[in-house]
Amino acid sequence: MSKRHSFLMGAALALSMALPLAAEEVTGKTVVATVNGDEITLAHMVAARAALPEQYQSLPDDVLFEGLLDQLIQQTVLGQAMGELSRRTEIQLENERRALIASEMLQGVVDEAVTEEALQTAYDETYAAAEPTKEWNASHILVATEDEAKALVEELTGGADFAGLAKEKSTGPSGPNGGELGWFSAGMMVKPFEDTVMTLEDGEVSAPVQTQFGWHVVKLNESRMQGAPALDEVREDLVAQIQNSAAEQAIATLMEDAKVTRADLEGVDPATLQDLTLID
Template sequence: MNTFRSLALAGTVLAGLAAPLAAQDTPPSPATVVATVNGTEITLGHMIAMQQRLPEQYRQLPDDVLFNGLLEQLIQQTALGQSADGPSARGELILENERRALIAGEVIEKTANSDVSDDEIQAAYDAAFADAPTGVEWNARHILVETEDEAKELVTALEGGADFAELAKEKSTGPSGPNGGELGWFSEGMMVPEFENAVKEMSVGAISEPVKTQFGWHVLKLEDSRQKEAPSLEDVREQLTDEVRQQKIEALVAEVTDAADVTRVEPGKIDPATIRDASILNQ
């Protein structure tokens, strides 16, 4: 919504509060006339279409305020439009672009809102997860310190019964320290090789010997491990539905564009910088 529209609508809100609405004698339709300006009709359809394009903050207004505000807005626009000799050359071009974008948008919206069958979702699931990587995932904690001696002292303290999480909060220099050294679940390739290799050799609940990486010295605790599995279809149904619809949109755009008889300006014939020269519209 442009600034003029916003200000005009805001300015009519209070006036709209005092303007009573006429009782409806017949069922409303898009052709129901709500006002005329020098003989030009403004219809309920115009108002509904404008309401749908409003920012959410305006759409939350009470019905009577919104109705009267939109009606006043359309009356003002109609009167101003009648006072001109028609749109400028620039205005005509904008209208052509807006019409083109509106119609194209409606075609895409129809496809975006189309039903997606269970077979299509199953096919999308199979394509996405049939060859999904499997393997082991680990859940571990670590304490990061600067020297091997510090790491050895941590191992001794842990073997003596110290709490790993509390020790991580106190001693770890890594970003996970405040969280007790918790790293969450990770799989192969997500950690540096030295760290990953150490975890692979550990049993659940075990504490590692000091492990050196590019970041310093680590002491690890393996909290748990599990077999990595693909998500269930139901867990990703919504995501897959959106992906199928997006694929349909892309296929539609490609189909109609490929079928069209398109010619393009030869490369280099027009300087790309000219699209920034607004003075050309005044020629």
């Protein structure tokens, strides 16, 4: 199943009216919904259930039933927007054609939506007002007691190598890496640790500081003001944002104009989704 196909299954935007099923035996030809006059049958739903990727096959039928019906209705609306379609006798091919045509239409929508102008607009809306923020790059040595931390400060004052001591004595997960924590901004570290870092100058080592993890000796390696990222750094995220917005808008617009009626499905056991004989 393509990402576009998965998107359709997840977008439940239909405004529908329930109509009662006829008092007759449920068969593959039982109509579960009509969309602008086109019928969706239980056989179509069974075929869609059978074609789901493996990760969805284990979901309960009562969970899948409404989602599959929403998917088929939305695909029908999108298919109708492409024009009159010929019908092949094989039910599964009908479902496949419905999905392919809907996917093709959405692909055209998103392709047209993603332009350099649209990317620049999305970038400006997301990042133009972003204020530069302070970031810190620090290392630390974590030990169990204050006395151990004080002893480390004395060794460092005497010229010991910070990274070497961290590898030798730190009990934290960053110890093997010389105590390096990388870059972080405000709110990413526990408060006593963060408060200490904010008081240090680049290259300075702190006095022992206690957190819930133990006692730390902290070295501020470097600090910087970080502004908004360059457009190319966030291009992929912006493309996805534009595509999703365009696809959602296209479906919403089409669904507003579509007349969708749903049958009363109280007499239909969701387990019929697994009855492949209904496709025959």
